[in-house]
Amino acid sequence: MKKSLRFGSAIAIAAVASLTLASCGFGGGDGxxxxxxxxxxxxxxxxxxxxxxxxxxxxxxxxxxxxxxxxxxxxxxxxxxxxxxxxxxxxxxxxxxxxxxxxxxxxxxxxxxxxxxxxxxxxxxxxxxxxxxxxxxxxxxxxxxxxxxxARALFVNNALLQQAGVEAPTNWDELLDAATKVSALGGGVAGYGMPLGSEEAQAEAAVWLWGGGGTFGDAETITVDDPSNLPGAEQVKKMIDAGATQADPGSTQRSPLMDIFIQGKIGMQVGLPPTVGQIAEGNPDLDYSIVPIPTKDGSPFTLGxxxxxxxxxxxxxxxxxxxxxxxxxxxxxxxxxxxxxxxxxxxxxxxxxxxxxxxxxxxxxxxxxxxxxYPSTNPQWSATDAAFKALFGQIQTKPAQDVLTEIQAQSDAG
Missing domain, CATH: 3.40.190.10 (Periplasmic binding protein-like II)
Structure with a gap:
């Protein structure tokens, strides 16, 4: 496996695959x-x-x-x-x-x-x-x-970035530039994998909103429709409008999109520790790096x-x-x-x-x-989580502020 890490070398861990599995029913009775x-x-x-x-x-x-x-x-x-x-x-x-x-x-x-x-x-x-x-x-x-x-980090296809003449980004401006140039390579390649579908829209939203200085709130208050979240939401829309992402990010699910990254068709995508194992099993020859997630100003951040x-x-x-x-x-x-x-x-x-x-x-x-x-100890978080999954993908076609307002309203309604 060809791979480099900005933080040091790594080895493959156990392979994991899709997030679907047949269930086994509970037994009857009161147990x-x-x-x-x-x-x-x-x-x-x-x-x-x-x-x-x-x-x-x-x-x-x-x-x-x-x-x-x-x-x-x-x-x-x-x-x-x-x-x-x-x-x-x-x-x-x-x-x-x-x-x-x-x-x-x-x-x-x-x-x-x-x-x-x-x-x-x-x-x-x-x-x-x-x-x-x-x-x-x-x-x-x-x-x-x-x-x-x-924790999450940015997985980078070294070969695609090299073809596009760019380096792994550290901030939003560099990310937009690099992703746009990778997308311009054509051949079904996307610069940045942006999954805004219902599987885990709240995670991709956090990457951007928090990376711009925003917050979802704390144990007492949920704050989605907050001015601090607007820069990140607007950057998401900027990426989409610039053609820096895959087609139709608003309905794209994370797991199948990561499979496309593993196949070598996406320049950059945020991934999890198990992604290392997925690559080891699915495409061990993939030339990739793992680097920190780019933020608005390049300051350290990860979604835990x-x-x-x-x-x-x-x-x-x-x-x-x-x-x-x-x-x-x-x-x-x-x-x-x-x-x-x-x-x-x-x-x-x-x-x-x-x-x-x-x-x-x-x-x-x-x-x-x-x-x-996530502010998971706030009783309102469950409704907020559901609201992100249902509504955040609409940012592809709606103004960023409107989407934040709708998510807040659905969260408040419980």
């Missing part, structure tokens, strides 16, 4: 058999890769071997379906016992979740990185366990993402079983292979120590200190 002394836990998770289901099945097999009185029923959903699935289950009184997802503050407001200190041992709780645990708190109490963390595990208070008799599962999963010999296989960053101190020598993670670990996170 607790008092007569037999057996307990059943329902676990709902999203698909991070084609390997996700098998990785969880391995964890469950090991856990059930160690705890023969506990059965874990696994359901895997795509990210596109996950939030509607969990909402439907909650409305039907069938919330999973354990859930791997993103926004969770709304569940806290409805008093549906256990405080995490009630469902992990003190040793497990103390092993989490403090900054990640703080990002899972509502009013000073953690209600979700950090699962994985990720942290997904969580949380436990619903469905049945008090399950609390002990949930605690056993969490303690088992987060033990270093179980958790580290899982997070390493999915290609993300560990959230535990023991995990970080175990993976400190992984060169493939170095570019992302290096930019992580400057990471900004």
């Amino acid at each position: 607790d058999d008092s007569a037999s002394g057996e307990t059943t836990l329902d676990l709902l998770v999203p698909s991070y890769s084609d390997a996700t289901q098998g990785l969880w099945e391995d964890v469950i097999d090991g856990f059930e071997d160690a705890n023969p009185d506990i059965t874990v029923n696994l359901e895997v959903q795509s990210w596109d379906n996950l939030e509607s699935v969990i909402a439907t289950k909650i409305q039907g009184g069938e919330a999973p016992d354990i859930y791997n997802g993103g926004p969770f503050a709304g569940f806290v407001a409805d008093e549906l979740l256990y405080p995490v200190e009630d469902v992990v041992s003190p040793d497990t709780f103390s092993d989490f990185q403090d900054s990640f645990l703080a990002n899972a708190e509502v009013d000073g109490t953690a209600y979700a366990l950090p699962l994985i963390a990720s 993402v942290m997904d969580q595990l949380m436990a619903f208070q469905n049945d008090g008799d399950k609390q002990e079983a949930i605690t056993k599962f969490f303690d088992y999963y987060y033990s270093a010999d179980v958790y580290v292979p899982w997070v390493q296989s999915e290609g993300f960053l560990p959230v535990t101190k023991s995990g970080a120590e175990a993976l400190s020598g992984e060169e493939a993670l170095a570019p992302f670990l290096e930019v992580l200190p400057g990471a900004q996170f």
